Amino acid sequence: MESRSDDSRKSSIIDLDDGVKQVKPPSGVWLESNFPGVLNVTGKLSGKHYVFSGGGTVVLVDSEDVEDLLTKTFGGNSCCGSGVKPLPYFTVV
Amino acid sequence: MSLVTGTPLGTITSQEEIYLEGAPTLYIQDYTADPLNNPDTDGFYWGLSGTSVYNVYEIGCVTDVSLTENITINDVLCDNVGVKSTVQQRNFLELVFTVQSFFPFTVLRHMVKGGAVTRTAPTDKFGLGPINNNLNYMVYCPKVYDTDVGDYVVIHLHKAKFVDAWTWNMPFGNNWTLTGLKLRAYADTDKPSVQQFATIMRSDASVIV
Numbered sequence: 001m002e003s004r005s006d007d008s009r010k011s012s013i014i015d016l017d018d019g020v021k022q023v024k025p026p027s028g029v030w031l032e033s034n035f036p037g038v039l040n041v042t043g044k045l046s047g048k049h050y051v052f053s054g055g056g057t058v059v060l061v062d063s064e065d066v067e068d069l070l071t072k073t074f075g076g077n078s079c080c081g082s083g084v085k086p087l088p089y090f091t092v093v
Numbered sequence: 094m095s096l097v098t099g100t101p102l103g104t105i106t107s108q109e110e111i112y113l114e115g116a117p118t119l120y121i122q123d124y125t126a127d128p129l130n131n132p133d134t135d136g137f138y139w140g141l142s143g144t145s146v147y148n149v150y151e152i153g154c155v156t157d158v159s160l161t162e163n164i165t166i167n168d169v170l171c172d173n174v175g176v177k178s179t180v181q182q183r184n185f186l187e188l189v190f191t192v193q194s195f196f197p198f199t200v201l202r203h204m205v206k207g208g209a210v211t212r213t214a215p216t217d218k219f220g221l222g223p224i225n226n227n228l229n230y231m232v233y234c235p236k237v238y239d240t241d242v243g244d245y246v247v248i249h250l251h252k253a254k255f256v257d258a259w260t261w262n263m264p265f266g267n268n269w270t271l272t273g274l275k276l277r278a279y280a281d282t283d284k285p286s287v288q289q290f291a292t293i294m295r296s297d298a299s300v301i302v
Contacts, residue, residue: 033145036210037209037212038212039211040212055146075197079154079194
């Protein structure tokens with residue numbers, strides 16, 4: 001059920017001498033959203049805007065934003081004593 | 094308590110002096126997900142396990158919770174002797190409740206049959222448009238009746254849908270409530286026929302040995 005954004009999926013292709021091309025893998029970390037909805041977040045350090053279109057969506061996130069994003073949680077302040085703990089917004093894929 | 098006289102002979106099962114009180118906790122999850130026990134070692138389907146794609150939602154602060162059934166019932170009337178039997182068929186179960194928690198919208202939107210939530214700090218938004226009739230939920234209702242030892246009962250509805258019109262009450266000087274919520278549980282033909290509508294379970298180590 002994972003879906004990846006086409007833009008973030010692209011690897012960069014570098015032209016070397018003699019017509020040789022080197023494929024450079026995308027830099028960053030793939031994060032999967034646990035949030036059950038569309039989630040728009042901005043990287044604290046890079047300032048980049050990331051859109052997760054639903055729970056289970058995987059997006060390539062700039063390495064410098066990962067640490068901050070992984071600390072973010074949602075839910076958990078349950079009203080009725082069932083003890084549900086906050087969930088992280090993202091998990092590393 | 095034994096009667097002085099008149100007790101039936103033979104094997105008799107009597108009921109226990111354990112009484113249940115209060116509403117269970119209600120959880121829902123998209124029907125597309127598999128139940129936690131799919132099935133368990135006894136062949137029963139029940140329980141939920143949340144994933145990033147299929148979150149489990151806890152419905153908060155419920156009141157006026159009741160579970161009813163809808164059946165078609167017809168008497169077999171013989172014109173010479175009267176009613177000789179009654180034919181019954183179960184149509185669906187209905188879990189009716191009122192909710193007093195409105196947040197987060199990621200839970201509320203399921204109950205009011207709304208669209209997906211978009212979160213952009215500091216806002217959550219969702220719309221009310223046409224109702225998606227393809228959304229079904231598993232409903233899991235555990236009730237712990239002895240908190241010291243963790244004895245509990247569970248009602249698990251396999252395939253339910255929010256039906257009927259809700260009412261959003263906004264009284265002055267009192268908390269908001271969402272009334273008219275009704276989860277109708279249909280026959281899930283993917284399950285064994287004896288548990289098509291629901292699985293009901295009790296866990297009590299001191300009694301069930």
